[in-house]
Amino acid sequence: MTTVQVQKNDATVTLEGALTVALAQELRPQLQKAVAEGVSSVVFDLGRADVVDSSGIGLLIATHNSLKTKGGRLRVANASPEIMNLFKAMRLDRHFSVEGRQA
Amino acid sequence: MNSRKCLAFEIVANPAAVDALCARAETWLIEGGLGTESFPVAMLLRESLNNSMLHGSGGDPTAQIRCHLQRGRKWLKITVEDDGPGFDWATRLECRADIENCHGRGLEIYRLYADAVDFNRRGNRVSLRRRIAEVMTS
Known part of the structure; x- marks a missing residue:
């Protein structure tokens, strides 16, 4: 199950399964609200997500x-x-930090 | 029809049906010795189905999407069709998404993972072809 945890100015989104259209639509307002309320750091943990x-x-x-x-x-x-x-091919890693799984 | 060579579906335009079809396609690839193609094919398939669901079906969750997967010795072909008005591929296909723009990544996914991308004239059917390593089958 995907969870969003907010502690002070930090939010962690722990994904389970897939970051696809339905979940993206669900998470977008939650994250917009969190940032509007002062969150300045968001981590997406894709450790258990294999599809985007x-x-x-x-x-x-x-x-x-x-x-x-x-x-x-x-x-x-x-x-x-x-x-x-995929993220490197799209050059997303030049705009935000992208880290791979540990071997 | 040979189910090892072809897989055909007709689904309704909702995310659960898209997820189920993608899972079935992954199983089909693995069973056919093409497990290494799971990720790129899932990217192409999901993108095409999402486009049909989000744009081609006009928000109607009962609208139908037809999908056909076919494998040859050296290629895989994915065809997805809906009954919508069609995608204006002639003007959009070569557009590149600006990095700060959160839209327009679908075509980039096509360019990354497909060797050939074709739309019908109306733009409601996309055919994607991807080269694969030849697999020896019994």
Whole structure:
């Protein structure tokens, strides 16, 4: 089950399964609200997510854009090798931190 | 029809049906010795189905989407069709998404994972072809 945990200025989204259109639509207002209320650091933990689609990527970029206007930052952690390759091919790693899974 | 060579579906335009179809396609690939193609095919398939669901079906969760997967010796072909008005591929296909823009990644996914992308004239049917390593089958 995907969870969103907020502690002071930090939010962690722990994904389970897939960051795809339905979940992206569900998470977007939650994260917008969190950033509006002062969250300045968001971590997406993809350790248990193996699928992402363009809506999921759109959510990451939208969150990055929201955080950037407030001086905050987005970090993607524990991405699978396939998702790492996808994000690098899209040059997303040049705009926010993307870390792969530990071997 | 040979189910090892082809897989055909007609689904309704909702996320649960898309997830179920993608899971079935992954099983089909693995059973056919093409497990290494699971990720790129899932990206292409999901993107095409999402486009039909979000744009081609006009928000109607009962609208139908037809999908066909076919494998040859050296390629996989994915065809997805809906009954919507169609995608304006002639003007959009070569558009590149700006990095700060949270839309427009679908076509980038096509360019990354498909070797050929074709739309019919109306734009309501996309065919994606991907080269694969030849698999010896019994």
